[in-house]
Amino acid sequence: MxxxxxxxxxxxxxESSYEMAIEYADAGCTMIEIDFPSRDxxxxxxxxxxxxxxxxxxxxDYDxxxxxMVAVKKRLPDIKLLVLAYENTVEEIGTERFISFCLENDFKDILLVGLKDNRIKDQIIAAGLRVSCYVQYQMLPEEIEMAKQSNGFVYMQAKPTKEVNPQYPDLKSCIAHLRACGIERPIYCGVGVHAPEDVRMVKEAGGDAAFVGSTILKxxxxxxxxxEMIKKFAEQC
Structure with a gap:
């Protein structure tokens, strides 16, 4: 965890975001989600x-x-980097160029968001990269099916923002169902993880990692x- x-x-x-990555690692963070800022x-x-x-x-300049990103990877070789990119950004960079960049630098785990259809996603997967899929707390059948067919980690919503599916009333039961569906890939939980006790909740539910966002950014x-806050979160792992 x-x-x-x-x-x-x-x-x-x-330059400052590069330095921040170093601070994250020094505080005990071993996984970083790093983005390509999107114009939309x-x-x-x-x-x-x-x-x-x-x-x-x-x-x-996306170059x-x-x-x-390459400099961060070279400076922090033991840190796992997850790349977040909007489809509109991938299109601007050029899909083939984006794929080549990720393959050449071993950025294998991609959070691809804002999809118009599956064309670019399928192209990225066919190239050998892993694309994550998002499953909401409602445990919608179509999202579970997409998770089963995906090749990347499952991004599981950690806390509900809408009504809860009575069949899966808590995170533990949600994760247990995904496992029962045959999903063996990592399940990372995010959305609503704001305090150290939330990380402990993810761990006890069987999650493999917890996304910590705005609490650290602020x-x-x-x-x-x-x-100090990163250390408190990490201690719950």
């Missing part, structure tokens, strides 16, 4: 979308973001406090 800290690549500058992050809340916009104001101006 591990925690996954979110890194706003390029916010407020590419329509699935994000105002907070993350605002950070992406600021990053692109400072640098709108520079790629260089930074402490970026106070590095000692941020690192």
């Amino acid at each position: 591990e925690i996954i800290c979110y890194l706003s690549n390029g916010y407020p500058t590419i 992050p329509y699935l994000e809340g105002e907070y993350i979308a605002g950070r992406m916009a600021k990053a692109l104001e400072a640098c709108d 520079k973001y790629m260089e930074s 402490l970026h101006e106070d590095i000692p406090a941020m690192k």
Whole structure:
């Protein structure tokens, strides 16, 4: 069981996000979700979308973001990096070029969001990369079926934001059902993980990792406090 800290690549500058990755690792984070800021992050809340916009104001050259990601990987070879990219960003970079970049630098785990259809996703999977799939707490049959057919980790909603499926009233029963469906790939839980006790809840439910987002991001101006919070989250693993 591990925690996954979110890194706003390029916010407020590419150099500062590179340094933040080092701080994450020093605090005990062993997995980092690193993004390509999107020009149209329509699935994000105002907070993350605002950070992406600021990053692109400072640098709108995706080549520079790629260089930074490679630099992070070289500096932190023991940290597992998960790459978040909107489909519109992949299209702007060029699907073939995006795939080549990920393969050449061993970025094998992709969170591909904002899909219009499955064309680009299928192309990325066919190239040998792993694409995650999202399963909401409602445990919708179509999402479970997509999870069964996917080749990447399952991103399981950690806490409900809508009505709960009475067949699976808690996270533990949700994860147990995914396992019963034959899913053996990692199940990482996120959305609603704001405190150390939430990480403990994910662990007790059988999750393989917990995404920790805004709680850490909002402490970026106070590095000692941020690192102390990461340690508290990590201790629950």
